[in-house]
Amino acid sequence: MKRKLLFGILLLLVLKIRGQEHNSRFSLGFSYGFGSEFNNRNYTFTNHFYKVQLYYKVKETKRFQYQILIQPEINFAEHQLLNFYFVKPETPNYQQKRDEYTQLKDIREYVLNCGFLVRKPVGKVCSFYVLGSIGPMITDTETERMSKGFAFADVLALGFTAGYDNFRFDIRPSVRHVSNAGLGSSNAGYNTKNIEFGILYQL
Template sequence: MTKKLLLVSAFLFVCMSANAQQADKKYRIGLSYGFGSEFNNKDYTFENHFYKAQLYYLIKETKHFQYQILIQPEINFAKHQLLNLYFVKPETHDFEQKREEYTKLKNIHEYVMNVGFVVRKPIGKIYSCYFLGSIGPMITDTETERMSKGFAFADVLALGFSANVKAFQFDIRPSLRHVSNAGLGSSNAGYNTKNIEFGISYQL
């Protein structure tokens, strides 16, 4: 599944890059890597690292701001474990069996298509800071006490800082991430994580 997603992402980026070459500096492609963990709590542990391909499109530029659309296919690798077995309540069907199952350490793979909006403030000719908000559909391959296996959504809010070196742009981006399935599955407590992300992109 991971190899297929990477091949599809690479194919989409080749197609988009070919079209982007016809535009005048509206497109930027890149890659990023990030990692994070849950906010401290007594119920569960969750730590993750992830890889994203990135396509920026400049919608509008004013004297003080730039507005961009950001498309980010993502693969997220996480480890999760239930700590508080009483989170699974006795009224849950087969609750003792589920407590035993959910308290085991689990490896989770998430496949996400993030679509975001960026408001960027240039600082001189080299630096800029920005706000990013994104949401995207997601497939998760593992059921836990907090979320059902299958379809869900990933929401991200981030503040970033960039530095331009010729056609390249280097990014650092702290972020907050919430994952849930909007009530489409039987379990929907979701996960909340704090992350840090590092990226590089290239101006086409």
């Protein structure tokens, strides 16, 4: 009798924990993505990046879910100036800078993106969503388009998620704009199209 009672209590505890996990508002994920600039004749820019993602479900209605997303990111990019006339003669030491900027450069960007996401569930395992995010960024390399140091990364994305148990698999095409809002001497910035693939777990 005691064994049956103990087994029953343990079963209720497991079911309660499972229920709490299922109803958790938090999800933790990881993603990898890559992209390049929109076609132009002035410069090249290719990148790949890694993100750690923390989702928090703010609200859920019959049709939509609303989430906050925080995602630290490290971005590895390559950039080269193609049109050296972009550096104008009135720029101090313009010839030296033309020579410097037309060399292929490796760039590291360290970003903390904070976003808001509206998700539309489709059935029990799939969903579509729209995401907008903005975040502070540090870039380690000066180019003709942007000064070294502090900047911002803005992202607009559409996504599709499919789930199995507590896991979710995610694909997300996006457009990204990087600039420093005039805080540096150069602020032309970069515009890229990207796609990323991720996996997340509902805590």
